[in-house]
Amino acid sequence: TIERVQYDHYKYHPLTEITSWMEQMVKDHPDVVTVVKYGKTYESRDISLLKIGLNTGKEKKAIWMDCGIHAREWIAPAFCQYFVREILQTYKTDAKMEEMMKNVDFYVTPVLNMDGYIYTWENETTRLWRKNRSPGPEDCACYGTDLNRNFDANWGTVGVSFNCCSNTYPGTKPASEPEAKAVTEFVGSRKDIFLCFLTIHSYGQLILVPYGHPNYTAPNYDELMMVGKGAAEAVWKVHGMNYTVGASPDVLYANSGSSRDWARMQGIPLSFTFELRDNGTYGFKLPEDQIQPTCEEAYSGALHIITYAHDK
Ligand code: ING
Numbered sequence: 001t002i003e004r005v006q007y008d009h010y011k012y013h014p015l016t017e018i019t020s021w022m023e024q025m026v027k028d029h030p031d032v033v034t035v036v037k038y039g040k041t042y043e044s045r046d047i048s049l050l051k052i053g054l055n056t057g058k059e060k061k062a063i064w065m066d067c068g069i070h071a072r073e074w075i076a077p078a079f080c081q082y083f084v085r086e087i088l089q090t091y092k093t094d095a096k097m098e099e100m101m102k103n104v105d106f107y108v109t110p111v112l113n114m115d116g117y118i119y120t121w122e123n124e125t126t127r128l129w130r131k132n133r134s135p136g137p138e139d140c141a142c143y144g145t146d147l148n149r150n151f152d153a154n155w156g157t158v159g160v161s162f163n164c165c166s167n168t169y170p171g172t173k174p175a176s177e178p179e180a181k182a183v184t185e186f187v188g189s190r191k192d193i194f195l196c197f198l199t200i201h202s203y204g205q206l207i208l209v210p211y212g213h214p215n216y217t218a219p220n221y222d223e224l225m226m227v228g229k230g231a232a233e234a235v236w237k238v239h240g241m242n243y244t245v246g247a248s249p250d251v252l253y254a255n256s257g258s259s260r261d262w263a264r265m266q267g268i269p270l271s272f273t274f275e276l277r278d279n280g281t282y283g284f285k286l287p288e289d290q291i292q293p294t295c296e297e298a299y300s301g302a303l304h305i306i307t308y309a310h311d312k
């Protein structure tokens with residue numbers, strides 16, 4: 001007999017375990033889950049996502065979710081994995097989830113910045129690394145580009161530093177980095193199918209809408225705010241945590257080159273950044289005993305947006 005140890009969703013996992021978990025999802029749900037490799041990191045690791053949905057033979061719409069674009073935000077990959085488990089567990093008994101699994105495919109990337117994620121697992125001195133691991137330009141000794149400043153969305157204009165040692169270094173040009181290029185090419189080549197684009201970060205308890213640049217407002221800003229506020233209310237109902245909704249210049253500070261803005265500029269109507277717990281008490285080092293409540297509330301918020309996108 002085969003005895004399988006249950007995957008512990010309420011612990012943080014190194015990349016090797018997350019990769020095996022992805023393969024296990026395909027083995028456990030071969031009719032619903034596939035792994036799609038869509039690029040390579042700077043250090044040549046395969047960037048992969050789980051494509052999840054019921055095969056209906058019809059053309060399907062899609063939902064995008066990526067986690068771990070910033071290396072140190074460990075709660076984000078934990079959430080993507082929790083999200084996958086939840087939808088796979090609920091669709092068999094929940095009629096609404098079954099309907100959505102028939103109409104859309106979920107494209108979930110648990111760890112986008114794999115090189116950076118591994119680096120944060122190396123030792124305590126590198127635990128707070130944010131960027132990817134590509135070397136800077138020739139005249140600079142530092143490593144890493146901020147992947148959430150590297151997308152082709154008002155690239156390099158606000159909320160960046162061209163000092164390559166900075167945590168907001170946007171790279172040498174839009175999508176100069178293989179990780180940002182992979183998302184750009186995968187989503188960009190099938191942008192018409194995506195109803196919604198969710199990119200998961202920590203921390204700050206925010207739901208951010210496009211755009212990060214103060215001079216631009218999304219054409220459907222009112223809709224984005226309404227849906228975002230609905231999501232924040234859904235989050236609040238689970239454990240009473242407050243999430244603030246808005247465009248980043250209004251909520252904190254302006255930024256450019258984010259994947260959220262890029263996705264909206266590509267025509268994907270519902271594009272959001274989630275900043276999960278907490279508000280700074282533990283910050284990026286969110287204790288493991290908060291993984292479960294954080295994931296439960298964020299799932300409720302994400303599902304609010306996804307359901308709206310599906311029903312629209
Ligand atoms: N924050 C995001 C970042 O890329 C952001 C999103 C931008 C938040 C601007 C607030 C203002 O900086 C994190 N935590 O990565």
Ligand code: ZN
Nearest residue numbers: 070073201202
């Ligand atoms: Zn982040």
